[in-house]
Amino acid sequence: MKAQRMRSPRRDLTETLLMALRGSLARFLRAQITTVAQQQQRAHSVAIVGAPFSKGQKRRGVEHGPKAIRDAGLVGRLSSLDCPVHDFGDLNFQHLDKDEHFMQVPFPRTVGRANQLLSSAVSRAVGAGHTCVMLGGDHSLAIGSVEGHAQQCPNLCLIWVDAHADINTPLTSPSGNLHGQSVAFLLKELRDKMPNIPGFSWMKPFLSSADLVYIGLRDVDPGEHYILKNLGIQYFTMRDIDRLGIPRVMEVTLDHLLGRKQRPIHLSFDIDAFDPSLAPATGTPVNGGLTYREGIYLTEEIHNTGLLSVMDLVEVNPALGTSREAVEATAAVAVDVIASSLGQTREGAHVAFQEIPSPTADTEQLCL
Numbered sequence: 477m478k479a480q481r482m483r484s485p486r487r488d489l490t491e492t493l494l495m496a497l498r499g500s501l502a503r504f505l506r507a508q509i510t511t512v513a514q515q516q517q518r519a520h521s522v523a524i525v526g527a528p529f530s531k532g533q534k535r536r537g538v539e540h541g542p543k544a545i546r547d548a549g550l551v552g553r554l555s556s557l558d559c560p561v562h563d564f565g566d567l568n569f570q571h572l573d574k575d576e577h578f579m580q581v582p583f584p585r586t587v588g589r590a591n592q593l594l595s596s597a598v599s600r601a602v603g604a605g606h607t608c609v610m611l612g613g614d615h616s617l618a619i620g621s622v623e624g625h626a627q628q629c630p631n632l633c634l635i636w637v638d639a640h641a642d643i644n645t646p647l648t649s650p651s652g653n654l655h656g657q658s659v660a661f662l663l664k665e666l667r668d669k670m671p672n673i674p675g676f677s678w679m680k681p682f683l684s685s686a687d688l689v690y691i692g693l694r695d696v697d698p699g700e701h702y703i704l705k706n707l708g709i710q711y712f713t714m715r716d717i718d719r720l721g722i723p724r725v726m727e728v729t730l731d732h733l734l735g736r737k738q739r740p741i742h743l744s745f746d747i748d749a750f751d752p753s754l755a756p757a758t759g760t761p762v763n764g765g766l767t768y769r770e771g772i773y774l775t776e777e778i779h780n781t782g783l784l785s786v787m788d789l790v791e792v793n794p795a796l797g798t799s800r801e802a803v804e805a806t807a808a809v810a811v812d813v814i815a816s817s818l819g820q821t822r823e824g825a826h827v828a829f830q831e832i833p834s835p836t837a838d839t840e841q842l843c844l
């Protein structure tokens with residue numbers, strides 16, 4: 477009886493797989509396995525790249541963001557997560573003297589050059605097998621960060637966590653500021669809508685609008701709203717988060733980006749996504765933002781994919797806090813979301829334990 481049991485579906489599947497392994501599928505599967513292995517390897521060490529830059533907007537102080545985030549204990553927190561941390565220090569950006577406005581846009585060449593430098597730094601860090609954390613600086617830096625990431629991982633997808641969509645073009649921007657236009661530089665679908673901005677001839681748009689999801693929006697300009705709707709971009713406003721809850725928002729986000737195939741994730745996190753009561757030291761605060769727990773849940777879910785490859789943490793501006801406490805609180809939240817993106821859990825972890833320690837004669841002696 478037992479011996480003649482029906483073949484299990486799993487056995488059939490195994491046989492099918494074995495047969496397929498001899499064919500061209502074998503190459504495909506092997507490639508998949510290597511990619512997963514590389515990703516796991518990449519998740520193992522973290523590179524920190526500081527980007528003290530502020531010319532993508534008009535308020536001074538955001539160039540001190542990297543120092544504030546390091547002073548809040550970033551390196552120590554990441555080291556305690558059992559991953560080797562390499563802090564590559566801060567990039568050295570030049571301010572170009574002859575840099576006239578282009579249309580309404582201030583400092584186009586300075587911003588273009590800074591992003592070119594950042595792009596190669598991020599590309600090198602990812603190429604060396606690290607998960608890269610870029611500390612801004614203003615959000616115009618995402619242009620170089622995502623571009624450098626894409627040089628190594630052309631199939632990346634982008635999760636943009638922000639109160640703002642940062643998808644203005646120079647022709648729709650109400651401020652001219654490039655930190656409100658970063659995404660427009662990346663998208664292939666906007667190629668014909670972007671003028672030739674001096675300083676940016678080194679790059680071409682490479683991202684499809686289907687490979688981008690926004691979370692946290694609550695201050696979207698009219699031109700940006702038109703672009704989001706026209707390109708059918710997936711986004712979740714704070715209202716959507718109120719309605720669906722952050723677990724469902726993350727489920728739909730990850731299904732949208734990874735449902736058909738696994739690929740590296742670029743997380744671009746603007747600290748102003750958080751409610752200003754949590755993160756007041758930022759240039760363009762907007763009421764009604766993410767709660768602390770929503771921000772942590774969001775980043776835990778991204779970590780759990782095992783696919784996070786580059787993360788930006790931008791727009792921490794220590795000059796804009798009304799007190800030292802306000803600045804320190806903002807930087808502490810920044811450290812928390814970075815740590816959570818890289819594997820810090822709320823349930824704790826037990827890297828140092830193989831068993832529950834038993835008391836010995838020695839330990840009891842010590843207690844006496």
Ligand SMILES: NC(=[NH2+])NCCC[C@H](N)C(=O)O
Pocket residue numbers: 614615616640641642644649650651652653655656657695697746748759760791
């Ligand atoms: N990265 C940011 N904080 N961006 C704020 C952008 C504000 C506004 N939408 C603009 O384009 O000027």
Ligand SMILES: [Mn+2]
Pocket residue numbers: 638639640746748749760791
């Ligand atoms: Mn923002």
Ligand SMILES: [Mn+2]
Pocket residue numbers: 615638640642655746
């Ligand atoms: Mn932003």
